[in-house]
Amino acid sequence: MSVLSVVGQRVPMLEGVDRVTGTAVYTSDIGLPGMLHGAVFRSPHPHARIVSIDTSRAARIPGVQAVVTAADTPRIRYVHLGAKYSDRYPLAVDRVRFVGEEVAAVAATTPEAARQALEQIAVRWEPLDPVFTPEAAMAAGAPPIHDGSLTTAGRNIAQHFAADYGAVDEAFSQAAAVFEDDYAHGAVAPVCMETNGTVASFDLSTGELTLWTATQAPFFVRKEVAHVLGLPRERVHIKPVHVGGGFGGKSKACEQEAIAALLAMKTGRPVRLVLSRHEEFASGKTDHAKAIRLRTAVAADGRILGRSASVVVDNGAYTAFGPVYVAAARQRTACLYRVDSAHYDARLVYTNKVPGGQYRGMGAPQMIWAIESQLDRIAAHLGRDPLEYRVALANRPGDVTPLGWKITSCALAECLEEVGRRIGWAGKRRHPRPNCGIGVAAMIHPSGGVYYEEGNYANVALEVEPDGRVLVATMTADTGTWQNTMLAQLVAETLEMPVDQITVLHMDTSRAPEDLGSAASRVTFVTGNAAVRAARALADEAVRHTAKQWERAPDDVEFAGGRLRERGGGRGATLGQVAAWAGGLRAEGYYQVPTRRPDPATGYGNYAAAYVFGAQAAEVEIDPATGKVHVLRVVAAQDVGRAINPTAIEGQIHGGILQGIGMALQEALVSDRGVPVNGSILQYKVPRATDAPAIELALLPSDEREGPYGAKAAGEPSINATVAAIANAVTHATGITFRELPLTPDRVLAALAERDGRRLALKPYLRPRNVEVAAIRRLYPSLVFPVLRKVTAALPAPPRQSDQAVVVARRLGQALGALAAHGPRAKVLAGGTDVLVGIRQGIYAPEVLIDVTRVDELRRLGVGEDLCILGAGVTLAEVASAPAIARAHPSLVEGIQRLATPQVRNVATVGGDLCQQKRCWFFRSALPCYKLRGVSAPCYAVVGDNRHHAIQGAGRCAAPCPADLAPILVALDARAHVASVRGERRLPMEAFYRWSGEPDLSPAELLVAVEIPHAASPATEAFEKFTQREGDFAEASVAVRIWWQGRRPADVRIAVGAVSPFPARAERAERAVLASDLSAGALRRAAETVVHGSLPLSANAWKTHLLVNLTERALCRAVEGR
């Protein structure tokens, strides 16, 4: 076939219309007759022995149909990577090893009954010593997490791998220079928009188990579920559903599948088990954190003689795919760029944390980051341009790498040159704009390699339907990768049919032949080849049947244009007709990657039949005031062999780049003693639309003979070069090489301050209580924290309130009456963005909710003769869209426009913003802290990750004030109008909060409105706020208002938010401004006084710089506006 008609076209996604109209059915959308709701009881301990489990009270809850524990299972471990690594049961047996581990499960007629049942499961625990870092886990005397048969390589070491490739010792001894650098990164999470979930149905009469499950790999789900439940594999069926994202997070059996199946088998009824977002973060498998020591031997002419990597991979509590992470890091060590020899040493280490799983790139993006970061250092040492040096080192067609990879098609040098041209390399590299930089990086990735013991094969079945359409049946799963569309294109191309005549049925184990699934960059190449072969086989079958029907020799029948034609005769037939003659027309195609599995001992061997290459260049701008890295532009060139569907590939690469931005700058899981503390999309910073840079792509062809129509994998590896390109751009912009990911503003700003030798005088003694606070903090790790923690653990936990009565107030009097009646047992409900979330987080347990959204008295909004009124019940969107308010107080509207998201602003109210509880991640994770449990409990921030916490004014609680409106209103000299049944009062906003940041209201009082008196003289205002991601809560904010008399300030108000428990006036800075000449230098000096009296915690000193810089900015703006 000379000209391709379907391959290469921008065919719209097959499922597009279903997905944009909401008719696509995902697992959680399935409702079956008699379906029960499943829920999982999880370990609250990072490491503990299970002494006993009592489920009897749970089983008696009305509506509960089954409660299961390990005792209800055959006690068989998941296979995962085979016996040596098989270490996990579907429900914990005798011992738990991470917070969130599955211990028991219930099925009930309602979600509420299931939830109540979980609370009634009583487990007696014997806590064991946990370890949270690989270093601690490998140390002598560390508690063993598993029995010795799983850790023969050393204490808590699941795998120790070491091998040499080529004459590496010689390389290091002969090198002109040797570079050695350490790198480290935390674990990121896949964060598919659809959480993991399964619907299971078991037919008691036939013993058939049917699953609808959010997976990338029906093959592995079937294999593992059948194995752990002791069922024959052929009795387990997976049915097609739409899958809401995968990225590796769903590429093997997950835990909910076997549990849902067990519940269905126990009850004989269908069971739906869908994880909450918090469960997904707490127990869904993650990427693996690594520590990397990289040594490189370089010749005088720049050749890389040898590269040596020593890697420690954090496995978490169980092995899922850790050994593959070990392999992926090895592959880059020995194969990225031309390297003559390599040494690799890696340890996979158990810790009491959420188990590592799989995530896009399998650790390659971070390994490439280390290699590429060091390569910039090497280029600098050699005095060579980083781009030119990379082109010289690039892999070329025909190369064999030290690891035995045979490079076939390879357009790496072209990709590097292309991104260099498009980003404007030479000019921008030599003459960068201030605070800007560009960086480049490359990547290599197998296009479907040999991963599993089963081999790496694919089967695709084609069936002709009665109307002549062709059905493609595959056991892979389209999780959004457009694979179904591309498979349809490959089949349509081969059969010379219009693509709309092709239907794809994915993930149906009863109709599709076996295929390992949609992971590891394999579908386009491996399954795609099988699809092309299936189409050829189908055409041959059709010819054979037609020849028989026409009583001609097969050579006399031609298949062309999707039809059968008689050569030298007039007859013709459609595929539908042939199927009717033949009594059905079906064909299968089989493809196996034509390489051997690499040597298991060394990893040596040609791992894949083809390799994908690419390069990316990133342009960044760093805000020196905040440490925020803005990615302005990413240019990507990728060697895709041939693009089957450019729209699909562009979308994949865009997505990979955004995930790379997340990995480089924003994302890392944070836990405290094994408890995840940023397990929400608010706290775990998945990129938003506001984080998306301009992206420019070049899809470069290369001559790949083995791929289907010359195609290679494209989707997964697009993330691989992004992290490194951004990090190198940051180094170009700042001169600083960062050794730990992600490059969050706290790290960047602290590094900039160090680089510039910028020191701030904090003068902590100016706040006398700091002496006492500092003394107690010193005693915190060894004494205060453990003692208070123990005391609190011994106290009975407050009961959870599962149900709330709702009082809908129509008049203020009703609301106040209800508050008087219910007082501390009630919560006022307005927008719900704090209260309803807090109830779900387990931090509020009100018995009564008093809804105030219909109280007219709370909804006043306007500008009067002497003041502006903002009713407490007015939504933020209403304030922002009131022109009179915007004219009177621009800073207020400016603040609101940057507060939260459009959906939240549409419901969240002025009163809700001012009265919301703290957003401290320890508190919001329901850890038993001072804020949640009171005086007996410690503040977790003092000893934990406190980068977001208060730098000043903190005492027993270090949670900062989250309300953006608070500092603005303090600066505007506003008053709070508060009412109760006993009467009303007005208090200045400055006095609205207690020291701890809670509103200073009695339980019977309600905030009615905020009143902002008009200024006596002309005034200017400014509000500055910094969030790492648009829509988040502030890291620091500053509101400034200056009253003017001519060109001189008559009075100044400065208030700061998010840096102390309450919105604080910065009176020293106010006086400094009043006394100054308003020059830039004077304003800077005034701003620097804003941190006087600060007492930062261990990791939040960066906020002192941030606060000063924001204050300076706000002051300058307020002065400029006069």
Next chain:
Amino acid sequence: MEIEIIVNGEGRRLVVEPTESLASVLREHLRLTGTKIGCGSGDCGACTVLVDGRAVCSCLFPAWRADGRAVTTIEGLASDGVLHPLQAAFVKHGALQCGFCSPGMIVSAVALLGQKPRPTEDEVVRGLAGNICRCTGYRKIIEAVLDAAESVR
């Protein structure tokens, strides 16, 4: 509580629990499962619906509050089998992958174009800041919304 909601133009009488969310009522009572639950805490926007034309996270919106109001879900956008211009633009531009965020994303875009029929790129980006998409990198979504705004003009 007994309520009446106008869902996609059709009056529906329902009995709901006081703490039940609008998302749950739409999905479980009315079987309008196009509205997705991505987080249950108002952070991801997958559950976005319009209440009297304003985008809200239905997972945090008490169902009874919709009493007497008009609720528009993703199922209410296409009419007589003809896609809404935004839906058509999403398909045309390939502005979707797994599709789980798409209903909420499109509903948010409807609200945005309702308020700003001719948005700038920056306004589109900010208007969609409450909707997380993990797959697409947002670029094609932004293109699709700008294109739809153009075509509606």
